[in-house]
Structures are given as C-alpha cells and as structure tokens.
Amino acid sequence: MQFIQDLLNYEFLQKAFVTSIVVGIICGIVGSFIILRGMALMGDAISHAILPGVAISYMLGINYFYGAVAIGILAAFGIGFIDQHSRIKTDSSIGIVFSAAFALGIVLITAAQSATDLTQILFGNVLSVRSTDMWMTIIVGIIVIAAVLLFFKELLVSSFDVTMAQAYGLKTRIIHYGIMILLTLVTVASLQTVGVILVVAMLITPASTAYLLTNRLSIMVILAAFFGALASVIGLYISFLHNMPSGPIIALAATGIFILAFLFAPKQGLIWRMLKTMRSRTAKS
Amino acid sequence: MANKISVKNISVSYVDKEVVKNISFTFDGGSLIGILGPNGAGKSTLVKAMLGLVPTQSGEIEIDGQPIHKQRKKIAYVPQRSNIDWDFPIIVKETVLLGTYPKLGLFHRPKKTDKEWAMACLEKVGMQDYAKSQIGELSGGQQQRVFLARALAQNADFLFLDEPFVGIDVASEEIIINILKGLKNEGKTIFVVHHDLAKVKDYFNEIIIINKELYGAGSVTAVFKEEIMKKAYQTKFQMAGGLEVGV
Numbered sequence: 001m002q003f004i005q006d007l008l009n010y011e012f013l014q015k016a017f018v019t020s021i022v023v024g025i026i027c028g029i030v031g032s033f034i035i036l037r038g039m040a041l042m043g044d045a046i047s048h049a050i051l052p053g054v055a056i057s058y059m060l061g062i063n064y065f066y067g068a069v070a071i072g073i074l075a076a077f078g079i080g081f082i083d084q085h086s087r088i089k090t091d092s093s094i095g096i097v098f099s100a101a102f103a104l105g106i107v108l109i110t111a112a113q114s115a116t117d118l119t120q121i122l123f124g125n126v127l128s129v130r131s132t133d134m135w136m137t138i139i140v141g142i143i144v145i146a147a148v149l150l151f152f153k154e155l156l157v158s159s160f161d162v163t164m165a166q167a168y169g170l171k172t173r174i175i176h177y178g179i180m181i182l183l184t185l186v187t188v189a190s191l192q193t194v195g196v197i198l199v200v201a202m203l204i205t206p207a208s209t210a211y212l213l214t215n216r217l218s219i220m221v222i223l224a225a226f227f228g229a230l231a232s233v234i235g236l237y238i239s240f241l242h243n244m245p246s247g248p249i250i251a252l253a254a255t256g257i258f259i260l261a262f263l264f265a266p267k268q269g270l271i272w273r274m275l276k277t278m279r280s281r282t283a284k285s
Numbered sequence: 286m287a288n289k290i291s292v293k294n295i296s297v298s299y300v301d302k303e304v305v306k307n308i309s310f311t312f313d314g315g316s317l318i319g320i321l322g323p324n325g326a327g328k329s330t331l332v333k334a335m336l337g338l339v340p341t342q343s344g345e346i347e348i349d350g351q352p353i354h355k356q357r358k359k360i361a362y363v364p365q366r367s368n369i370d371w372d373f374p375i376i377v378k379e380t381v382l383l384g385t386y387p388k389l390g391l392f393h394r395p396k397k398t399d400k401e402w403a404m405a406c407l408e409k410v411g412m413q414d415y416a417k418s419q420i421g422e423l424s425g426g427q428q429q430r431v432f433l434a435r436a437l438a439q440n441a442d443f444l445f446l447d448e449p450f451v452g453i454d455v456a457s458e459e460i461i462i463n464i465l466k467g468l469k470n471e472g473k474t475i476f477v478v479h480h481d482l483a484k485v486k487d488y489f490n491e492i493i494i495i496n497k498e499l500y501g502a503g504s505v506t507a508v509f510k511e512e513i514m515k516k517a518y519q520t521k522f523q524m525a526g527g528l529e530v531g532v
Contacts, residue, residue: 036373150392157383160373163364167336168387168439169357211374215419220374 003237013240015134016126016193020232020250022141023186023193024202028228029148030186031207032221033179036159040204041091042079045098046180047187047199049075051105054121054191059112065136065188072184075101076177124195124247126236133192140189144182148221151178156217193232194247201251202228209258212268227257287349288314288442288474290335295344297327297334303497304330308344310502312491314442317469319479319489319505323518326496328478329365332445335476336362348443358387361441363432365448371421377431378416381407384438406437411460426457433461444468444475462488485509 007013034043053071057064075097082093109118120128148155158165158175165172183203190199210223235250263270291311297304305327312318320328333339335346337353348356361384384406385399395403407413410430420428429449436444444465450458465475469490477489485492485505492508494500500517501508 036370153386153389153394154391156375157386160375160380161364161369161383163333163338163368164362164383164435166338167357167360167362169354215374215376216379217374 003240006240012127012129015129015131016236016240016246017233019129019134019137020126020193020236020246021229022137023190024206024228024230024232024250025225026141026144026186026228027190027199027202028206028210028224028226029144029221030179030182031203031228032210032217032224033155033159034183034203035207035211036217037179039179039183040200041094042076042180043183043187043203044200045079045094046072046075046183047190047196047203048098048105049101050184050188050191051102051121051196052108053105055105055108055112058109063132063136064191068188068191069184071101072187073181076180076184080177119245120195121191122195122197123245124191124193124198124250126193126246127240129192137189140185144186147178147182151175152218155179159217193235194250195245198247198251201254202231205251205254205258206231209254209261212261212265227254231257288472289349290443290474291347292335293345293347295331295334295346296342297330297339298342303342305334305495306498308495308499310493310499312474314472314474315469316491317465317475317477317489318491318493319477319485320493320495321479321482321485321517322495322500324480326517328480328495329447331493331495332362332447332476332478336360336445359442361436361439361444363429363436363444363446363449366425366428366451368447369420369428369432371428373420375420376416377412377418377420377423378403378407380420380431381434381438384435384440387439403434403438406434407431409437409464410434424454424457426453429453430457430460433464437464442473444473446476447478448480449477450479450481482514 053067057067206227231254234253
C-alpha cells in the first residue's frame, strides 16, 4: 500500500507507471501478430538493431526516438532485401543484420563515452522516464491501437492464410512492412522500461500466454495487452521497492504469468491435459 | 460466353528450372475441371500461376476477356490442407466469414447480413453445428468443408481447389463433390488439382493432364485415354480394369 501512496506523491513514479502500462499494452498487441506470423526472431532482431540509432541520436543531441525508428526500419528493409536477393534463408539474414547493427551500436556508444547510458539502454530504467518519453510512448500507443483497429480484418486474413489474401488482391508485402514499422515503434517505446535486450520478452511472452487461453484472435490481442500491462506493473512495483533494473523484473513477471497459463490453462494447460490422459487411461484399463 | 478462362503459353520457372512449360487451354463456364498429373508435375504451380501468385516467365491468363489481376474478386481459392496453420486462434464461423472480406474492401467490417451469409454457406456444407469450434478441433474432411464454405461465401465465378480430397473421409468427399457439381450446373468454372485417377470419370467433365508440359486438355471422353496418360506418367501408368496408377 506504501506503493500506492508513493505513486500519488511522486511525479516520476506516475510517469513510470503510465509509460510501463502503455508499453505492456502495445507490446502485447503487436506481439500477438508477431508470434502468429512466426516472426519472433524478427522482433528480437529489430530490438537489437536500433542500438546504433540510439547512439547516433545521442551524438547528434536529438531525441533517441528518431534515430532508433530510422535504423529499425532500415534494418527491416535490409533483412527483406538480403532474403529476396540471395539464397540465404530468412533466419540467417536476420542474424546477419541484427548482430552487425548491435555490434555497431555498442562501438558507437562506447566511442561516445556514455557507459551508464549503455546499461540503461540495454536493461531499461523505467524510473528515469521523462515527460517527453511518456508522451512519445502514448503517441506510439495511439498509433498502434488505431492501426490494429482499422486494419484488423487485413491483419487477420494475411496472418492466417496469406495465399487467400494474395489471391483476392491484398498487398501482403505492404502489410508485412507495416507490421515491421509498428514493431520498430513499439520496440523504441519499450527502450526505457525493459531495455533493448529484453523487449522480445514483452513481445512474445504475454502474447504466448494469451495464445494458450483463447481460440479467437480478437480476444487473444486483448488478453495479451492485459498480461503485458500486468507484467509491467508488477515489474515496476518490485523494481521500485527493491531498487532493481526494471527490464529483467518485468520480463520475469511476464514469464511467471506464462508459467501459470502453461500449467493451468483450461484446454491447453499441461495439468489439465495430464489429467485427461490419466482419465482416459484408467477408463481403458 | 460467361465465366470463360483462357490460358495462353504460360511458363513458370523456379531458379532456372522450368516447372511449368508453355501451357495453353480454354474453358467455358459450367466446367468442372480436374488437373491431373504425376507428383512433381507442377499442378499446384499451374494453379498458383493462374491466380497470379507466382511470377510467370511468359504467357497470359484472361478471365472473361480481361487480365487476371483485374478480375480477382471473381476468384476463390481453397488451399491444400497442409498449407494452413491449424493452431491459429480462429473458429469455424470466423473462417467462413473471411470469404466476405474481398467484397468488403478496406475499413469495412462484416455486418449482420455478411455474418448470416457466412452461416448460410456453412449450412450448405453441413458444418453449422461446429460454428464455434476452433478449426484444429475438426477432422480433415470437416476442415476441407469449412474451407469450401469460405469459398462459397466469396460468391466467386471461378474456384480453384488444391487437392481437396486428400486424407478426408468418404462422407465429406461426397458432400464436396456434390457441391462442386452444383456450382458447375450454375455455370461456374471450377478447377480441382487431383491425383486419384480412379474417380476421374465420375467427378469431372473436363480434364487437364500435365507433366511440366501439357499432355491434353478437354472433355474427359476425349482426353482421358490410355495413350495420353501413359505418355504423361511415363510408363508408370497402366489402365488395367479400373483406372489406377501403377507403382
């Protein structure tokens, strides 16, 4: 309860609270499409690839948001380009682009001599969120939610049956790059709460948890957003209370929720399925 | 004549290897066409080329006198079952509702009438009792019927089905072929990639035989002959008693 008191008293905590909830929601939403389209590795790649963008922004003295978004989108197109213009398979071209970008980012940040910033960028520090960061995150949140609401139909059909979508004339490549842009925006917005390395946890884990609990995409997206926000709040609470980096705590909170669903989900849960096989075995013998 | 499709000299190659070579044929509406050929003959590729899903090296496809990309809304495609992610979070009635998307266009959501239409299509394939099941919970035949219902919901004049009868139960097969025959009688043009030669005469009124190149296209009585089949299947084929592929 002390936490709620502090939340009411400290402005920095309020900003952190709002930002982390928005980040949790948008990571869950975009993550749902990422996992259904088999793009989990892509999520990891983009989050690592934006590092040089952050470094360059820092050197130029502009908001890290612009550099990171530019580099993220560049990386997405780079991966697509290698994929289409050579025999190299997608996962390999993802690996080439993101490891190169990440390495370049570390070199640049070290050259700019801002070691403290590096740890923050890598692991997140939600308590240092400034007003501008919070508003950026909220704007990204509005963009993501509006895009998914407006194009839900197209996202559904192209994720489920891409051949049908193409056969009736949907531009599936544009949808793919649209998702990459959303992914980049979400990743950049998540930088301060979870950090570059663990963004992928927020993209994949809450969405996977939701995937175990429902048979409908619309409900999956809503549940994923809820689990993302829940993990963020738990993470913020613990990291504030025990003075720990927020990223790892948020990632662990998301994992905890996932494990609960993995064990106890009504249809997909491990325990339920074990009971079912045991019951059918005893029925047979 | 309505629902006419004409394919002129189409060739498709993947990485310098020709998969489909210089194929031409024309069919009018009211045709139920079987696309036959041995494994690896390029049957699925031919269909994808006709739908404009794979780039062609040469040739043209025209539907009612216009290039295919202007006629996409007239076409429905039923994929091979192996190409679908059956764990996807989607239930049966939503799957059929996808069939209304092409005509809705951007920013329009399916309305009540669209949903009723989807349910009506689901009833035609006898799957209305499963409307709320997740698609992975169904048997192979039931899954195929749901996808046929989706194609019906598209209200298309041209239908393309890729191996719809593989691994499904007899009852489902009968339901599907009866619906396809009904569509043919309504004057639609239907292509079915098929490899079980036993039922060719019962199922189709027209056939295409390919093995990279075209070996025959036209009515079953004119084309489904031993000498043509032997050539296409390269001695692996014997027309003994019934029609079967020798091993």
